[in-house]
Amino acid sequence: MATDKKQHIIEKAIELFSEKGFEGTSIRDLANKAEVNIAMMNYYFGSKEGLFQQIVETRMATTRDKIEEIAINKTLSEIEKVDLIIELYVEGFLSQPGFHKMIQQEMLVTKREDMHEKLINTFIQNTNNFNSIIEKGIRKKAFKKVDAPLVFATIVGTANQVLKSKKICNVFIGHNKNYEPYKDTSFKERLITHIKQLIHAHLLNK
Amino acid sequence: MATDKKQHIIEKAIELFSEKGFEGTSIRDLANKAEVNIAMMNYYFGSKEGLFQQIVETRMATTRDKIEEIAINKTLSEIEKVDLIIELYVEGFLSQPGFHKMIQQEMLVTKREDMHEKLINTFIQNTNNFNSIIEKGIRKKAFKKVDAPLVFATIVGTANQVLKSKKICNVFIGHNKNYEPYKDTSFKERLITHIKQLIHAHLLNK
Amino acid sequence: MATDKKQHIIEKAIELFSEKGFEGTSIRDLANKAEVNIAMMNYYFGSKEGLFQQIVETRMATTRDKIEEIAINKTLSEIEKVDLIIELYVEGFLSQPGFHKMIQQEMLVTKREDMHEKLINTFIQNTNNFNSIIEKGIRKKAFKKVDAPLVFATIVGTANQVLKSKKICNVFIGHNKNYEPYKDTSFKERLITHIKQLIHAHLLNK
């Protein structure tokens, strides 16, 4: 079925875009990697940029919706919400490192104005949702008076930093360069623990 | 003089590379921006990649040397060293946002193998220097037993996150989109304060 | 059909390469002459060098195979074989002067190492096949003890020399400069006769 082939192309495309960047990846590369006809790429996605947008839009929405869900949840405490968001980011990033490297690149680059704008706006929405949680915690005297948006930047920034290079992670965990750190559960736990401890110490009274 | 013109080209190139990425920037673009002949670019730097390398190599060394200097300093306490490094990164990033965006992109991308390798190695050196400080603090019982490389990832990651987009920063500080947040001293202080508080709470006993 | 167009391009390319040499011929020239798009050239042949190799490889093989065939033939006498090879070279050179001028140039030039190597090796194979004929003739006392590889050099060298310039040939045969000597049957016969007489006198006992 066509959807299968599309999905296959998308997965291969994420690999390449994340390794080489948008401009650094040619349609030829993408077609070869996905083992489909070059003309087919345009037939399915309209253009290289179309393919890229399709990838981004479907996947970004998921994270955004989950954060919103957490933010408006009435049964969780604020610190539980913060912890969930930490887990959400770390698990999301480590399970789809290619996609998130791709997003990081696109956030840095202003070339494709529209795409850049969308990503920034989504990030701002996520920040706002996070802020509202923190502010509620502060009002409840559960949290210290912290700089909420920068706390969010710390969480996302730390996870992103780990994503930058497998090699760096392997140095951290003492493996050789061919090891796949992102698939290592104990590394994931270590990262989550670090961020939680950090944020808790910063956030919680006492 | 030739050095002046070279320096001029380099500065304009950083702007473009940081906005559009390496592949996204053409030699034509670079030449136009610097208002020099296209052939001139190759005359001075050999190739587009040559220009890029020249930019990176000269500037990366500075940061690396400063961190090393701090690490081996005998008169500073460990927490003073950590604070200095935080200041060093924030000030470095905010004073040369274009250059550091460029570096971030290049760390994400593995296309230019050599360049990528160099950046990663430099980052690992910096991490090691930072680790040695933390470990000394731990041995002296000044610091809690923390995950030193991830602490470093947090510092750099937070600063990088802020660098991702002016627009995000302007939302944080309540300015419109044309404001230059990286030149705003109070924003810089706010960022330094955030990271220091965060790290202190995480690191210090009591 | 695609093969037709490819063949058309190849024929036009031989004309240009033989007139101007490999470096002296630009892809633009080739595309104009063949009346196709510049990008088309690379689409079909990968590169200028790819086109060149394709031309050389297909045509060189023909001559080499024919000589080998003659060498191993069991019904012909040695002098008949030598005569056939003389005819083969003269007829081959005069019927495809452009191609053989091209080959001559490439044998002189060491710039494209691979191509050069291939041509030399083919020539050595041909020489060896020729040598084996001569040596057999010598053993049978049909031939004098001659310097076989240099005899071959004389045959090929004489034919090549004639190929160097139409103008020279026209002086030989008393025509003006626009005449096409290579298509003149009596000139071909004259050349064959000359080489045969020369070689016979040198080779045959009595």
Add this chain to the structure above:
Amino acid sequence: MATDKKQHIIEKAIELFSEKGFEGTSIRDLANKAEVNIAMMNYYFGSKEGLFQQIVETRMATTRDKIEEIAINKTLSEIEKVDLIIELYVEGFLSQPGFHKMIQQEMLVTKREDMHEKLINTFIQNTNNFNSIIEKGIRKKAFKKVDAPLVFATIVGTANQVLKSKKICNVFIGHNKNYEPYKDTSFKERLITHIKQLIHAHLLNK
């Protein structure tokens, strides 16, 4: 002195032109090889083509004059003259293989019309001088009625053929590929002997 430096440049240029052809050699290459400034090449010789012409014109004249001298000599017999010309060509070619490879290329190529024309005309003059010797020999009944211009083509062609590639010669004389066959005196003698025997058998009555 300037003449020395010019001479030095010319010698290095012959090496490169003979290896890579005229178009295949850049002014940069030439300047590097001769270890002089790039601008200097144009300063001395006006242009790349100017350098090339200067090389050709000075050296071609020498051979032409020598042949003419032999042709008009009154004390030598015709067969002595033919032998002298054979020696002249073989020695000339083997002592300056680079230069003569260069000339061969230029004779094959019609790109630089003027240069090509000059070479052809010189060759025709040489042929005519050779013809006059042969015809005189025929009138004197010393020589058979041979095809004089093709006899000349055979002499020059055989020598040229040997010049085509060192590697081929080394196969003939059983040396490895790094040997310098053109400097080997016994190879030179072998070549002269071959051509003389060949031409004598063809030319002389009985």
Add this chain to the structure above:
DNA sequence: AATGAATGAGGATTCATTCAT
């Protein structure tokens, strides 16, 4: 629905040459 053929625009780079000093 799918694809081989085709192409205009633009990519980086190298060219021979000129100019100011």
Add this chain to the structure above:
DNA sequence: TATGAATGAATCCTCATTCAT
């Protein structure tokens, strides 16, 4: 006399895309 700096033109090639089938 000699040369580093500079450049317009041309190099080969790859790009994303379109089109006819």
